Amino acid sequence: MRTFFARLAMLALVMMFVLSACGTQPAATEVATEAPAGEPFVFGMLLVGPYNDNGWSQAHYEAGKYVEENLGATMLYLDKVNPADRPGTTPDQLAEELVAQGAKLIIFNSDDMKDASTTFAKAHPDVYVIMASGDQVWPDGKAFEAIDNMTNIMGRMEYGKMMAGCAAALASETGKIGYLGPLINDETRRLAASAYLGAKYCYEKAGNDPASLEFKVTWIGFWFNIPGVTLDPVQVSNDFYTTDYDVVISGIDNPVNLGEAAKLKAEGKNVSGVAYDYVAACDAAPDVCVGVPYFNWGPEYVKAISSAQDGSWTSQFIWAEPDWADINNPDTSSIGFVKGPALAEDDAAALDAFIAELAGGLNLWTGPINLQDGSAYLADGEVATDQQIWYLPQLLEGMEGLSAAE
Amino acid sequence: MLKSKAGGFIFQLIAFMLAMVFVSLILLAVGASPLDAYKNMLTGSVGSMRKFAEVLVSFVPLLLVTAGLLITFSAGLWNIGVEGQIVLGAIGSVWVLRQFVDSSLPPALIITLSILGGMVAGAVWASFAGMLKTFGGVNEIFGGLGLNFVSTALTLYLIFGPWKREGVASMSGTEPFPDVFSLPQIPDLRISPYALAIALVAVLIVYFILQGTYFGLKIKAVGKNIRAAYLLGIPTWQYSLYSFLICGALAGVAGALQVTAVYHRLIPSISSGYGYLGLMVAMLVNYQAVWAVPVALLFAALNIGSIQLPIVMKLDSSLSGVLQGVLVLFVLLTEGVRQKFVKKV
Numbered sequence: 046m047r048t049f050f051a052r053l054a055m056l057a058l059v060m061m062f063v064l065s066a067c068g069t070q071p072a073a074t075e076v077a078t079e080a081p082a083g084e085p086f087v088f089g090m091l092l093v094g095p096y097n098d099n100g101w102s103q104a105h106y107e108a109g110k111y112v113e114e115n116l117g118a119t120m121l122y123l124d125k126v127n128p129a130d131r132p133g134t135t136p137d138q139l140a141e142e143l144v145a146q147g148a149k150l151i152i153f154n155s156d157d158m159k160d161a162s163t164t165f166a167k168a169h170p171d172v173y174v175i176m177a178s179g180d181q182v183w184p185d186g187k188a189f190e191a192i193d194n195m196t197n198i199m200g201r202m203e204y205g206k207m208m209a210g211c212a213a214a215l216a217s218e219t220g221k222i223g224y225l226g227p228l229i230n231d232e233t234r235r236l237a238a239s240a241y242l243g244a245k246y247c248y249e250k251a252g253n254d255p256a257s258l259e260f261k262v263t264w265i266g267f268w269f270n271i272p273g274v275t276l277d278p279v280q281v282s283n284d285f286y287t288t289d290y291d292v293v294i295s296g297i298d299n300p301v302n303l304g305e306a307a308k309l310k311a312e313g314k315n316v317s318g319v320a321y322d323y324v325a326a327c328d329a330a331p332d333v334c335v336g337v338p339y340f341n342w343g344p345e346y347v348k349a350i351s352s353a354q355d356g357s358w359t360s361q362f363i364w365a366e367p368d369w370a371d372i373n374n375p376d377t378s379s380i381g382f383v384k385g386p387a388l389a390e391d392d393a394a395a396l397d398a399f400i401a402e403l404a405g406g407l408n409l410w411t412g413p414i415n416l417q418d419g420s421a422y423l424a425d426g427e428v429a430t431d432q433q434i435w436y437l438p439q440l441l442e443g444m445e446g447l448s449a450a451e
Numbered sequence: 452m453l454k455s456k457a458g459g460f461i462f463q464l465i466a467f468m469l470a471m472v473f474v475s476l477i478l479l480a481v482g483a484s485p486l487d488a489y490k491n492m493l494t495g496s497v498g499s500m501r502k503f504a505e506v507l508v509s510f511v512p513l514l515l516v517t518a519g520l521l522i523t524f525s526a527g528l529w530n531i532g533v534e535g536q537i538v539l540g541a542i543g544s545v546w547v548l549r550q551f552v553d554s555s556l557p558p559a560l561i562i563t564l565s566i567l568g569g570m571v572a573g574a575v576w577a578s579f580a581g582m583l584k585t586f587g588g589v590n591e592i593f594g595g596l597g598l599n600f601v602s603t604a605l606t607l608y609l610i611f612g613p614w615k616r617e618g619v620a621s622m623s624g625t626e627p628f629p630d631v632f633s634l635p636q637i638p639d640l641r642i643s644p645y646a647l648a649i650a651l652v653a654v655l656i657v658y659f660i661l662q663g664t665y666f667g668l669k670i671k672a673v674g675k676n677i678r679a680a681y682l683l684g685i686p687t688w689q690y691s692l693y694s695f696l697i698c699g700a701l702a703g704v705a706g707a708l709q710v711t712a713v714y715h716r717l718i719p720s721i722s723s724g725y726g727y728l729g730l731m732v733a734m735l736v737n738y739q740a741v742w743a744v745p746v747a748l749l750f751a752a753l754n755i756g757s758i759q760l761p762i763v764m765k766l767d768s769s770l771s772g773v774l775q776g777v778l779v780l781f782v783l784l785t786e787g788v789r790q791k792f793v794k795k796v
Contacts, residue, residue: 123762128624131768133509133723133754135714138641141501142758157623228621266611267622274607274622274719438618449618 085119086150086354088112089143091136092124093155093298094269099329100299100322101268101340105154105177107323108342111375115347116354121146127157129271136161137168144172150353152177152346155268156232166195173353177342178232183362185432197362198345200379203434204367205338206236206294207243207409208382209319211399212336213292214248215392216317220257223285223293225278225302226264229449233296235437237262240294241444242409247399255443261290262446268298279305286316292335294319300326306333317387327385334385336396341379364431369404410434415442462789466781473781474774483766491763492771496756504640507647508713509725510751512537512705514650516729517736517743518657519701524738525661526694527674532580532595534726535602536573536699540706541721542606543572545625548632548710549614558631565632566649566707573703574696576602581695585688591695599726606719614717624718634712643712650708651744653701658740660697670694702726728754731779750775 090109094102102124109120121143126136136158140151150173153162159179166174174195180186182195213222222244224237241260249255263285266275278297282305285293293302293316300320307330309316320326320337327334345365352358368378382400384393412423416439423429439448475485496506516533523530530536547568551561576598583594607622614625634643661667672680673690681687709721732750736742757771 121762123758125761128622128718128720131758132720133725134758138505139758142495142762145499145501146762157621160627228619228623230619230621264620266607266620271622271719273603447620449620 085117087119087121087147088150088350089148090120090122090152091126091139091154091158092122093127093157094125096122096124098299099326102154102298104323104340105342108346111343112346112350116351118350121148137165140165150350166192170194173358175349182360187436193360195360196349200340200365202236202338202380203239204403205380205382206239208400209294209338210240210243211247212388212396213294213319214244215251215395216335216388217292219289219291221259221290223290224262225281225293225295225297226262227268227297228266229264229447231436234440235434237296238437238441241441246409260444262440262444264447265297291316292318295321298322300329303330303334324383327383331386333387335388336382336385338382341375341381344377345379417442417444417448462785466785469781470778473777483764487764488760491759492756495759496752501640502755504642506751506755507642509754510748511646511650511708512725513729513751514743514747515653515701515705516725517732517747518654519698520729520733521657521738521740521743522670522694523698524733525674526670526691528691528694529592530595530698531592532598533698533702533729534722535599536576536702537706537722537726538602538606539576540569540573540703541710541717543703544569544707544710545717548628562632562634562711565711566704569703569707570700573706574700577695577699581692585692606717610717610719622719625716627716633715646708646712649704654740654743661740731775735779735782
């Protein structure tokens with residue numbers, strides 16, 4: 046008799062069709078009454094992780110709020126857009142859902158959505174697309190495509206990572222730094238390498254032999270933990286901390302290393318960590334937080350979205366610098382660094398001096414720099430081009446960890 | 452009255468209402484309006500042609516899997532391994548496509564070969580569960596579950612290993628195939644009419660097998676009473692194995708269509724949980740092929756409609772999964788209660 050349920054299901058389905066025909070009309074009038082003169086510009090955002098992940102996705106979400114405040118625009122967002130959390134869907138399909146709700150511009154916030162953002166942008170030339178962290182429309186990039194409705198935005202986190210590496214080297218007593226890596230690609234290689242360059246520089250500056258610095262990268266396989274699929278970042282952090290790597294730098298989308306450090310510190314172990322991505326990430330465990338390099342997407346999003354609003358939009362590749370006058374200015378700097386309570390006072394002063402040097406023109410991407418396999422990448426005095434940094438083919442000599450999948 | 456068809460219907464209605472009430476209570480508990488939630492799911496699934504096309508994209512693999520499971524359920528087998536059979540279908544399909552990336556053969560032929568590749572891979576994977584049961588005495592639930600884990604591990608190995616993207620180690624998936632390797636879609640909609648046709652033909656074939664052939668009758672006989680079937684001269688283990696092969700082949704086609712019509716590459720969660728969802732659909736339709744279509748469509752609509760919940764109402768879209776699961780539970784529960792009543796009356 047269970048077939049009766051099936052009949053009922055069919056009835057329900059028919060009712061769905063009938064009701065939906067009636068149901069869509071009131072919704073349309075609602076929009077009309079809610080939006081009198083000067084309709085707010087609606088933009089959509091697809092976040093790879095939870096909107097409150099205390100990391101990458103939250104930084105984007107807060108930037109969306111910043112755009113709402115500054116431009117009077119309205120944000121629609123969908124978080125957890127990844128194959129594990131939303132099986133059976135694709136980011137381009139979900140972007141269409143946001144467009145159906147009125148979005149005229151879509152922000153794809155993850156490298157994981159790169160292919161989908163291209164597909165979507167080509168299929169919807171009338172919708173503006175911001176692909177954060179991508180390089181599709183970089184004329185000097187390796188995979189350039191002219192997509193008029195797409196802009197790539199990324200901050201020069203290389204500087205933030207150098208500060209992170211410097212802070213870690215200053216805080217470390219064992220001279221062993223762990224780097225919690227996400228997946229392996231151009232972006233993650235150059236960021237891990239930048240952290241290493243910063244660490245090496247400050248380690249040496251503090252009077253240590255840079256050759257004795259140990260810097261190990263362990264990749265978990267994705268931007269955050271997916272049980273059964275990636276390595277568990279908590280376990281990886283624990284492995285670092287229990288094998289004398291007393292500072293762990295997070296390269297993944299959330300600061301789980303801090304949680305593990307706090308646990309071990311409570312057991313009497315002298316460990317700390319560097320968070321990533323989000324300005325307030327240290328709040329997760331302030332006592333063990335050395336600091337956090339963070340993205341401030343707001344200013345560039347405001348520029349791009351206002352250009353979409355006023356019709357001056359052009360497809361651009363933006364790799365935004367920190368505002369060296371004040372890297373923590375929320376209205377001007379795309380990259381910032383917040384020092385954490387776990388950074389000692391003299392170390393904080395040394396870090397400030399390092400940041401001042403960077404602001405003054407210090408470029409750690411200057412040769413001699415060798416790749417991990419020992420081959421020369423930059424000759425003595427040679428300064429890396431943007432392409433050489435963006436598309437770094439391997440980790441650097443002196444770093445331990447995989448440069449590519451085996 | 453309780454024995455009558457109308458009595459059955461009343462109990463189904465009660466089950467449906469109970470499920471709705473239960474989910475509504477959850478919604479009220481989190482401070483959301485159940486009416487708004489249902490309305491959003493409704494308009495989110497059938498509110499426009501584009502949305503309905505998305506429902507069909509989800510419907511195709513679900514129907515294929517359900518059709519396959521109707522065969523194994525008829526043979527009295529719980530083919531939990533169907534999820535892994537979808538995965539292997541996808542792997543088989545990707546493997547075939549990779550062989551022809553630089554080939555000058557017509558793309559239609561390559562896509563056809565790729566779907567056949569998926570079909571074979573799904574069937575072979577299902578045969579493992581079948582053989583474990585037949586020759587190893589391993590219950591198909593445990594064998595299937597184990598094989599599901601192995602299929603996930605195999606996918607990850609391929610994505611991170613031999614099939615990885617140049618210079619990349621990410622679970623994001625393999626390099627997408629060129630557009631010519633995609634099943635043609637209806638303009639401006641994501642659904643491929645070919646994929647839809649394959650799924651509908653598959654369910655028709657299954658209906659025909661179960662209703663109109665001796666083969667189907669024998670499978671059902673094995674399912675009803677394996678000992679009696681054996682005594683009647685039906686080669687029972689062979690028929691068990693045949694049912695695994697058919698189900699695996701259909702699940703494999705579902706996996707191949709996930710590759711050729713939806714994702715165009717291998718991703719870790721390529722099966723998207725359609726195997727487990729198909730098990731629920733098959734249970735709800737009481738293993739009757741004719742009802743698989745509307746119920747699979749309803750479940751697909753719930754899947755797609757629920758995407759509106761986080762966008763519009765900031766609710767978690769897993770609510771549709773709760774509704775689906777609760778529906779199955781209440782239908783089984785009321786069926787149990789009804790049986791008790793029937794006995795007492």
